[in-house]
Amino acid sequence: xxxxxxxxxxxxxxxxxxxxxxxxxxxxxxxxxxxxxxxxxxxxxxxxxxxxxxxxxxxxxxxxxxxxxxxxxxxxxxxxxxxxxxxxxxxxxxxxxxxxxxxxxxxxxxxxxxxxxxxxxxxxxxxxxxxxxxxxxxx
Amino acid sequence: xxxxxxxxxxxxxxxxxxxxxxxxxxxxxxxxxxxxxxxxxxxxxxxxxxxxxxxxxxxxxxxxxxxxxxxxxxxxxxxxxxxxxxxxxxxxxxxxxxxxxxxxxxxxxxxxxxxxxxxxxxxxxxxxxxxxxxxxxxxxxxxxxxxxxxxxxxxxxxxxxxxxxxxxxxxxxxxxxxxxxxxxxxxxxxxxxxxxxxxxxxxxxxx
Numbered sequence: 001x002x003x004x005x006x007x008x009x010x011x012x013x014x015x016x017x018x019x020x021x022x023x024x025x026x027x028x029x030x031x032x033x034x035x036x037x038x039x040x041x042x043x044x045x046x047x048x049x050x051x052x053x054x055x056x057x058x059x060x061x062x063x064x065x066x067x068x069x070x071x072x073x074x075x076x077x078x079x080x081x082x083x084x085x086x087x088x089x090x091x092x093x094x095x096x097x098x099x100x101x102x103x104x105x106x107x108x109x110x111x112x113x114x115x116x117x118x119x120x121x122x123x124x125x126x127x128x129x130x131x132x133x134x135x136x137x138x139x
Numbered sequence: 140x141x142x143x144x145x146x147x148x149x150x151x152x153x154x155x156x157x158x159x160x161x162x163x164x165x166x167x168x169x170x171x172x173x174x175x176x177x178x179x180x181x182x183x184x185x186x187x188x189x190x191x192x193x194x195x196x197x198x199x200x201x202x203x204x205x206x207x208x209x210x211x212x213x214x215x216x217x218x219x220x221x222x223x224x225x226x227x228x229x230x231x232x233x234x235x236x237x238x239x240x241x242x243x244x245x246x247x248x249x250x251x252x253x254x255x256x257x258x259x260x261x262x263x264x265x266x267x268x269x270x271x272x273x274x275x276x277x278x279x280x281x282x283x284x285x286x287x288x289x290x291x292x293x294x295x296x297x298x299x300x301x302x303x304x305x306x307x308x309x310x311x312x313x314x315x316x317x318x319x320x321x322x323x324x325x326x327x328x329x330x331x332x333x334x335x336x337x338x339x340x341x342x343x344x345x346x
Contacts, residue, residue: 053175053215079308080217086258087211087220091227 009039010117010126011066014110015059015076015085019046021106029110039117040066041110054080060094071098071123073113075130077106100127108133140238145338146202147191152334152341154184160330167323171310175216176323183214183222199239203230203247217308218324221255221268222331228254241286245279252276259307266303266310266317268324271296275332286336293332297325 012029016022022045030038042062047053063072072095076082085101088094100123102109109130116129157164161177168176186209196202207226210219229251233239239247252272261267274292282288298321305317308324 047215051215052173053179054219055215056212056219080215080220083217083220083258084211087224090224090258091208091211093208 007037007120008068008070009120010070010113010123011063011068011072012039012041012110012113012117012126013059013062013066013072013074014041014043014045014106015054015062015074015081016043016045016106017052017054017077017079017081019043019050021045021077025107025110028107029114032111033114033118037118039114040068041114042066054084056084056088056094059085059088063095063099067096067098069098071100071126072096073100073102073117073123073126073130075102075104075106075109075113098123102127102130103134104130105133108136140240141199141244142238143197143199143202145342146199148341149335149338150184150187150191150202150206152337153331154188156330156334156337157181157184157327160327164323164327167321167326170320171305171313171317172323173216173309176218176327179214179216180218180222180327183210183219186210186213198233198235198237199244200230200233200235203227203233206230217259218268218327221259221324224258225251225255225272227251241279241283245276245283248279249276261307264303265306266300266322266325267305267307268322268328270300270303270322271325271328271332275328286332286339290329290333290336293329297321297329300325 014022014025022043026041026043042065044058044062047055074085112133113126113130116126157180161181165174165177168174187206190205190209196205203226207223211223229247232247232250261269263269263273271293274296275289278289278292300322305311310317
């Protein structure tokens with residue numbers, strides 16, 4: 001927490017090709033980050049009709065949902081999820097100002113990002129926390 | 140000169156061509172991708188024609204900006220942001236001029252293709268849509284009015300992806316098994332350039 005009476009954390013959006021994956025990763029991050037107030041996190045997975053793919057509409061809605069004015073960190077899985085978020089950011093429409101694509105693995109990065117954001121970290125620090133997941137080698 | 144109607148006709152012809160060829164695009168994508176290229180592009184271009192009917196943009200640049208936005212918003216696969224970026228970058232290059240010359244269109248498409256390469260990080264030879272788009276803009280740079288030549292260059296470029304090994308996108312996971320199949324993105328790109336030539340041939344007809 002920053003010590004301000006008003007908690008205005010960075011928001012987090014998880015973009016996966018699968019709605020199930022995005023929702024489950026959000027739930028897992030919330031479970032692992034638990035204890036105290038959590039920063040807002042939203043899932044934007046799959047297409048609006050429930051298929052596999054990426055939806056600019058769902059991404060924009062999720063980003064608006066979690067925006068508290070401190071920026072929004074977007075974590076993505078692969079392919080069209082990466083390209084769609086990049087295209088939306090390049091066009092400067094549909095996403096709240098202060099939205100950033102974070103270079104991090106989706107699952108591990110989501111946990112790091114949510115813990116940091118919930119602790120009141122700013123967008124730079126949230127992005128770093130998510131990216132740190134790349135440094136944890138598994139073999 | 141190319142006016143707003145020309146650009147509307149081009150995109151309407153793109154939509155018709157994508158509609159007709161969607162099964163083939165999906166078939167090509169089934170071999171090395173996730174078998175949704177035809178359906179994705181069909182949905183995207185249906186949204187483009189609906190938006191053009193609804194919003195009646197007033198300049199060539201505005202037509203391309205609107206169409207690009209629809210593709211990014213509705214396609215649901217990587218081709219959406221890529222084709223959306225192509226059209227939007229070209230649209231921005233054209234500004235709000237009511238008519239443009241073929242040379243201006245050629246320069247705008249060059250900017251669009253450069254933006255696509257920047258977004259996707261691909262180069263010619265990677266077995267992507269760039270293998271059709273790049274030869275098309277090179278042809279247009281040399282002869283801006285020769286839309287038919289650009290279409291032929293794009294079709295040849297698409298065909299040339301058959302022996303290539305994919306280095307981008309889902310097909311790249313296949314390694315050598317991606318060889319021997321025509322790239323679906325290069326194939327749809329060739330359709331879009333062919334529609335440009337068709338838009339010129341059908342000058343004067345309703346879009």
